Amino acid sequence: MGNKFTIEEDEVKKWNLRMPEEMLTAVANRFKLLSEPMRLKIIRTLCENERTVQEIVNEISASQANVSKHLALMHDNGIVNRRKEGLKCYYSIADNSIIFACYLTSKSVVENLQDRLSWLQKVES
Amino acid sequence: MGNKFTIEEDEVKKWNLRMPEEMLTAVANRFKLLSEPMRLKIIRTLCENERTVQEIVNEISASQANVSKHLALMHDNGIVNRRKEGLKCYYSIADNSIIFACYLTSKSVVENLQDRLSWLQKVES
DNA sequence: TGGTTATATAGTTATTTATTCATACAAATC
DNA sequence: GATTTGTATGAATAAATAACTATATAACCA
Numbered sequence: 001m002g003n004k005f006t007i008e009e010d011e012v013k014k015w016n017l018r019m020p021e022e023m024l025t026a027v028a029n030r031f032k033l034l035s036e037p038m039r040l041k042i043i044r045t046l047c048e049n050e051r052t053v054q055e056i057v058n059e060i061s062a063s064q065a066n067v068s069k070h071l072a073l074m075h076d077n078g079i080v081n082r083r084k085e086g087l088k089c090y091y092s093i094a095d096n097s098i099i100f101a102c103y104l105t106s107k108s109v110v111e112n113l114q115d116r117l118s119w120l121q122k123v124e125s
Numbered sequence: 126m127g128n129k130f131t132i133e134e135d136e137v138k139k140w141n142l143r144m145p146e147e148m149l150t151a152v153a154n155r156f157k158l159l160s161e162p163m164r165l166k167i168i169r170t171l172c173e174n175e176r177t178v179q180e181i182v183n184e185i186s187a188s189q190a191n192v193s194k195h196l197a198l199m200h201d202n203g204i205v206n207r208r209k210e211g212l213k214c215y216y217s218i219a220d221n222s223i224i225f226a227c228y229l230t231s232k233s234v235v236e237n238l239q240d241r242l243s244w245l246q247k248v249e250s
Numbered sequence: 251t252g253g254t255t256a257t258a259t260a261g262t263t264a265t266t267t268a269t270t271c272a273t274a275c276a277a278a279t280c
Numbered sequence: 281g282a283t284t285t286g287t288a289t290g291a292a293t294a295a296a297t298a299a300c301t302a303t304a305t306a307a308c309c310a
Contacts, residue, residue: 089287
């Protein structure tokens with residue numbers, strides 16, 4: 001409760017140094033997993049709690065097959081956990097940094113849009 | 126210098142609430158921009174300083190045409206700035222949260238790989 | 251004006267992948 | 281065992297796009 005996430009800016013800047021090629025590909029792949037609106041929708045339903053496939057299908061409007069495939073992909077890549085209970089299969093977020101990345105990116109995208117909008121308004125007036 | 130970036134975990138969890146469809150698509154699109162190793166390579170060269178297209182081409186091994194297209198794409202989407210000076214064209218990171226997202230994701234991916242590795246070692250022994 | 255340099259852009263190809271439909275599998279219940 | 285329910289998967293299709301080649305643009309210089 002009231003947990004804080006803190007990072008030193010200097011530490012961030014070191015990101016550019018000495019990252020081997022395979023790591024770069026792995027990072028790109030992680031971003032690719034987050035680059036589909038449908039998967040973000042699914043991830044969003046998992047933010048609060050674990051969910052069954054059917055629950056997800058009901059919350060977002062998508063076919064069972066499609067949701068199942070996206071979940072399988074995310075599970076294979078270790079960003080969601082799977083828990084079976086009888087017929088049902090519960091999925092949950094495996095790594096909170098996923099949510100964090102989504103949050104950060106959302107904020108940044110919103111700010112970006114706002115900047116462009118205010119620029120547009122300046123030009124118009 | 127010594128700047129810190131802090132976020133409340135509770136704030137992050139609110140990400141799932143009331144985000145309109147277009148925002149989700151915009152966020153997905155931002156992630157898609159970061160989902161190509163070649164673009165990450167380019168971004169990495171821009172971490173320290175602005176760079177000309179040729180400088181980037183020389184640093185990473187890629188064709189001028191390809192680098193130029195990636196830069197154009199990133200510029201169109203507002204994640205790099207462009208500054209012309211004579212014949213040369215200098216690009217730079219438009220939004221530090223990009224670097225931050227890369228850093229976070231890299232860390233998370235590394236931890237994920239380490240977890241899988243230690244799990245594998247447990248299974249083997 | 252002609253030539254050189256830095257960057258951008260068409261057109262093309264090959265690859266990836268999200269989605270759909272149909273079906274398979276597997277656990278529970280009758 | 282047969283049926284129902286929840287989930288996974290294979291095949292097919294359509295759309296997106298990274299990379300290449302060749303060419304265009306545009307600024308600088310002789």
